[in-house]
Amino acid sequence: MADIFAVGIVGAGTMGAGVAEVAARAGHDVVLCSRSRASAKTAVASIAAGLDRQVSKGRLSADERDSIVSRITSTDSIAGLAECDLVIESVVEDLATKLALFAELDATVKPSAILATNTSTLPVVELAMATGRPERVCGIHFFNPAPVMRVVEIVQPITADASTIDRALAFAERCGKEPITVADHAGFVVNALLFPYLNNAVKMVERGTATVESIDAAMCGGCGFPMGPLALLDLIGLDTSVAILDTLHSEFGDTNYVPATTLRRMVSAGRLGRKTGSGFHQY
Numbered sequence: 001m002a003d004i005f006a007v008g009i010v011g012a013g014t015m016g017a018g019v020a021e022v023a024a025r026a027g028h029d030v031v032l033c034s035r036s037r038a039s040a041k042t043a044v045a046s047i048a049a050g051l052d053r054q055v056s057k058g059r060l061s062a063d064e065r066d067s068i069v070s071r072i073t074s075t076d077s078i079a080g081l082a083e084c085d086l087v088i089e090s091v092v093e094d095l096a097t098k099l100a101l102f103a104e105l106d107a108t109v110k111p112s113a114i115l116a117t118n119t120s121t122l123p124v125v126e127l128a129m130a131t132g133r134p135e136r137v138c139g140i141h142f143f144n145p146a147p148v149m150r151v152v153e154i155v156q157p158i159t160a161d162a163s164t165i166d167r168a169l170a171f172a173e174r175c176g177k178e179p180i181t182v183a184d185h186a187g188f189v190v191n192a193l194l195f196p197y198l199n200n201a202v203k204m205v206e207r208g209t210a211t212v213e214s215i216d217a218a219m220c221g222g223c224g225f226p227m228g229p230l231a232l233l234d235l236i237g238l239d240t241s242v243a244i245l246d247t248l249h250s251e252f253g254d255t256n257y258v259p260a261t262t263l264r265r266m267v268s269a270g271r272l273g274r275k276t277g278s279g280f281h282q283y
């Protein structure tokens with residue numbers, strides 16, 4: 001089984017930056033690829049700033065921080081990923097965008113490499129079939145924030161071979177995660193179960209059952225959840241959340257997955273949650 005040394009990440013948003021940090025902490029050389037050199041550099045700077053905070057809290061030594069940061073380079077070109085052993089795509093949750101990207105990755109990245117997606121819900125088999133190496137395509141689904149959350153879903157499309165899944169599992173374990181293998185069904189395990197709950201919390205706000213703050217406080221204090229549902233939607237991003245619900249609805253036909261109207265309106269207004277500074281809460 002070929003080892004994974006160099007890891008490419010495409011997409012320098014919330015998840016791409018987090019996964020880059022996780023892989024670099026595990027000792028991998030990481031190439032972070034974004035559409036613009038400026039956004040890739042900004043993401044690397046924000047990883048470094050987060051590590052600085054860890055150093056000031058005494059959770060990381062200055063030497064460890066320096067060696068993690070030194071392992072991350074950035075690029076604005078897919079060509080910069082050509083020699084990676086594993087590439088994890090983490091761009092916007094949009095099938096057409098990801099299909100085009102997988103075709104480009106397949107044409108550029110060395111044939112032995114695994115091409116993985118961090119998609120929350122989209123069919124991994126479709127991304128696999130956009131390449132000439134469907135047996136080496138799988139899902140490696142990290143949770144947000146990637147450096148903190150323990151579980152990683154390793155998504156096995158029917159096209160993937162066993163050694164691809166074994167290598168993905170070994171990579172996740174080396175990153176200090178607890179991987180679980182899941183079938184290529186929309187939302188896999190976590191999001192298929194989580195999103196009806198999140199969506200129903202928005203409908204509860206619409207009905208006026210309680211305020212945003214009270215609903216969040218109720219689920220923290222009443223269920224022991226670390227974060228309320230509306231704060232969690234803000235963390236995930238409301239645009240990503242609508243995309244996830246739409247895919248779940250189209251796969252299962254369950255009306256519980258139809259995004260609450262308020263979610264769509266907030267996305268139209270650009271109130272996407274933490275990443276834009278405004279969502280159900282202000283940041």
Ligand SMILES: NC(=O)c1ccc[n+]([C@@H]2O[C@H](COP(=O)([O-])OP(=O)(O)OC[C@H]3O[C@@H](n4cnc5c(N)ncnc54)[C@H](O)[C@@H]3O)[C@@H](O)[C@H]2O)c1
Nearest residue numbers: 011012013014015016090091092093097119120142144236
């Ligand atoms: N947000 C979460 O909690 C979460 C958790 C797990 C997985 N995911 C998945 O991770 C992926 C990325 O989500 P995110 O939360 O980081 O989103 P984000 O909005 O923070 O970042 C998306 C990135 O995609 C880039 N992008 C947008 N359009 C593009 C295009 N046409 N071509 C190339 N790049 C493009 C943007 O520049 C940005 O860097 C999605 O597939 C999402 O479902 C998200």
